[in-house]
Amino acid sequence: MRDRNLSRAARRELRAKQREELNELRASQREDRQKARARIDDNQRDQARQDRRERRVEQREFRRKERAAQREQRLRERRQARADAGRDLRRDLRRVDRTQARQGRFAAPFNDPGARDARRASRLVAARTAWRHGHHAHFVAWVGPVFWPYAYTDIFYYTFWPYAYDEGYWAYAYDDFFTAVFFAYPPDYYEDIYAGPYPAPATTGTARAIEPSRQVRRAVEQVCEPAEGVTAWPFADIEKRIDLHDGQRALLDELKDAAAEAADAFRTACDPKFALTPPGRLQGMISRLEATLEAVGIVRPPLEKFYEALDDEQKARFNALGPKVGRDEAQSARKEDKAMPLRANCGGEKEGLTALPMNRLEEVLKPTAAQHEKFDRLHDATGIAVETLQSACPDTIALTPVARLEATQNRLTAMLDAAETVLPPLQDFYAALSSEQKARFNRLGRETARNE
Numbered sequence: 128m129r130d131r132n133l134s135r136a137a138r139r140e141l142r143a144k145q146r147e148e149l150n151e152l153r154a155s156q157r158e159d160r161q162k163a164r165a166r167i168d169d170n171q172r173d174q175a176r177q178d179r180r181e182r183r184v185e186q187r188e189f190r191r192k193e194r195a196a197q198r199e200q201r202l203r204e205r206r207q208a209r210a211d212a213g214r215d216l217r218r219d220l221r222r223v224d225r226t227q228a229r230q231g232r233f234a235a236p237f238n239d240p241g242a243r244d245a246r247r248a249s250r251l252v253a254a255r256t257a258w259r260h261g262h263h264a265h266f267v268a269w270v271g272p273v274f275w276p277y278a279y280t281d282i283f284y285y286t287f288w289p290y291a292y293d294e295g296y297w298a299y300a301y302d303d304f305f306t307a308v309f310f311a312y313p314p315d316y317y318e319d320i321y322a323g324p325y326p327a328p329a330t331t332g333t334a335r336a337i338e339p340s341r342q343v344r345r346a347v348e349q350v351c352e353p354a355e356g357v358t359a360w361p362f363a364d365i366e367k368r369i370d371l372h373d374g375q376r377a378l379l380d381e382l383k384d385a386a387a388e389a390a391d392a393f394r395t396a397c398d399p400k401f402a403l404t405p406p407g408r409l410q411g412m413i414s415r416l417e418a419t420l421e422a423v424g425i426v427r428p429p430l431e432k433f434y435e436a437l438d439d440e441q442k443a444r445f446n447a448l449g450p451k452v453g454r455d456e457a458q459s460a461r462k463e464d465k466a467m468p469l470r471a472n473c474g475g476e477k478e479g480l481t482a483l484p485m486n487r488l489e490e491v492l493k494p495t496a497a498q499h500e501k502f503d504r505l506h507d508a509t510g511i512a513v514e515t516l517q518s519a520c521p522d523t524i525a526l527t528p529v530a531r532l533e534a535t536q537n538r539l540t541a542m543l544d545a546a547e548t549v550l551p552p553l554q555d556f557y558a559a560l561s562s563e564q565k566a567r568f569n570r571l572g573r574e575t576a577r578n579e
Contacts, residue, residue, distance in 0.1 A: 176388060183392070183421060191547070198548045201511055222486055223478045231478035232302045233516070237295035274307040274412045275300070278419045279393050282539075283426075286532045287361055287448050289524050297538055301516045302480065304542055305509070308409050308549060309484040310571050360386050361448050368448065369441050378433040385429040389422035396421050404569055406554045409546060416543040423536045434529045446527050473520030477513045484509065487571060492564045501556040508552045512545035 133141065229235060275281070285296070362383060365371075371379060397418035402408055437445060485506050488494070494502045519541035525531045560568065 179388075180392070180395075183424070187417065187421070194544050194547060198511070198544070202507065223482045228479040228483045231476060231482070232298075232480060233473065233477070234295045234298035234302050235479075237298065274304070274408065275415065278415055279390070279422060282419055282423060282532075282535055283360060286528045286535065289531060300538075301542070304412070304516075304545065305480040305484065305512070307412065308405060308546075308553070309487070311403070311405075311408075311569060362386075364448050365445065369437070369444050371441075375433070375436050375441075378429070378436050382426070382429040382433050385426045389425040392425055393418045393422040404557065404565070405571075406550065406557050409550050409553060413543065413546045413550065416539055416546060420536065420539045420543060423532065423539065427532055427536060430532060431529055434527075442527075448528070473517050473522055477517075480513050481506070481509050488568070491567050491571060492560065494564075498556070498559050501552065501559050504552040505549070505556045508549050512548045515545045515548065516541050 223231065360383075362379070365379060395418075396414070398411060398414035402411055434442065434445065485502075488502070492498075519538050523534075525534050557565065557568065
């Protein structure tokens with residue numbers, strides 16, 4: 128009745144207001160439903176992520192046990208073969224000098240004095256140019272408390288940006304892996320062969336360890352904090368340079384989510400502590416390798432899925448992604464060398480990685496007869512670890528990012544297997560040492576340098 132007493136204009140205004148209120152109510156209800164669905168979706172995503180995390184933990188433990196069984200089998204076969212041949216491991220350990228130590232390494236071909244200076248200058252330009260742009264286009268696995276502090280960023284930059292890295296990047300990584308296990312300071316046969324970004328050399332390329340720069344100390348402090356995270360991936364370039372359709376964009380979004388999850392997984396799995404004892408250093412290396420492998424395992428499937436969804440033209444553009452820093456320098460260096468591209472020295476004995484550390488340990492620690500049994504087991508395990516890395520020889524650079532990431536995963540797996548091979552006998556040998564011997568082992572490298 129009240130509406131009838133209103134004028135036509137007033138009734139229109141009232142109905143308009145009622146419609147507005149009804150629309151606001153419906154919008155509010157719709158927003159509430161969307162928020163509820165979003166909460167459900169977030170909860171489901173969180174649960175799915177948690178489920179994936181738990182599966183990765185289970186799979187990692189399964190792979191760890193599988194690798195342990197395989198390592199034990201290899202050790203038994205190696206010891207049996209030596210026993211059948213009537214060989215004594217201690218007699219097989221021969222003395223090596225500096226030249227033999229340098230030559231008996233994966234990166235030996237890259238240290239030829241005739242060509243090293245030109246290649247080193249080229250690498251230095253690429254690495255330092257990258258550093259000024261805020262990138263870590265170099266290998267920084269110095270001898271000290273932290274092995275490979277930029278592992279997370281290096282892995283994904285290398286996937287898209289191999290030219291800015293040293294040709295012997297992985298060969299140096301393999302060599303430095305063994306050196307970092309046994310030497311707290313660079314041994315005296317090391318030369319300045321690395322192209323690092325530091326004004327004062329604090330990497331494994333130095334002949335003497337010095338006080339690290341602020342950049343180095345910050346890297347140690349942030350070793351498990353992948354600050355670049357998702358930005359280690361050239362997603363902006365992918366969207367800019369590759370004309371994606373809706374289905375491909377959805378796959379790229381999945382890859383972005385995986386990259387973010389990988390950074391979080393690396394941060395969670397990585398142990399930020401670093402130790403000053405050889406077993407502690409090796410355990411830290413294992414932690415970082417496991418964390419990096421987990422990150423690679425998360426992003427590789429969606430990367431492959433996205434790549435396979437591209438047509439040939441898009442794949443060609445995708446393969447060409449990344450800055451050109453280092454590409455021209457690498458090509459120029461190869462022309463100046465006028466030789467076949469260098470490859471890692473994957474065959475033959477690696478006395479610089481096996482015999483030399485054992486020589487140093489015998490000289491400095493002077494193991495007793497009772498300690499020599501554990502010393503021999505450590506020597507044996509080190510040889511098997513070298514063979515493990517030889518089976519994943521870093522002698523080629525794949526042509527596509529997908530193939531480079533696959534090769535990276537295989538090489539990281541080999542490094543982890545090698546580390547887990549050495550750890551138990553290293554722990555046993557270290558535990559059998561006296562306090563004085565442990566102190567000498569902890570400082571190995573500095574002491575041997577003084578004794579020369």
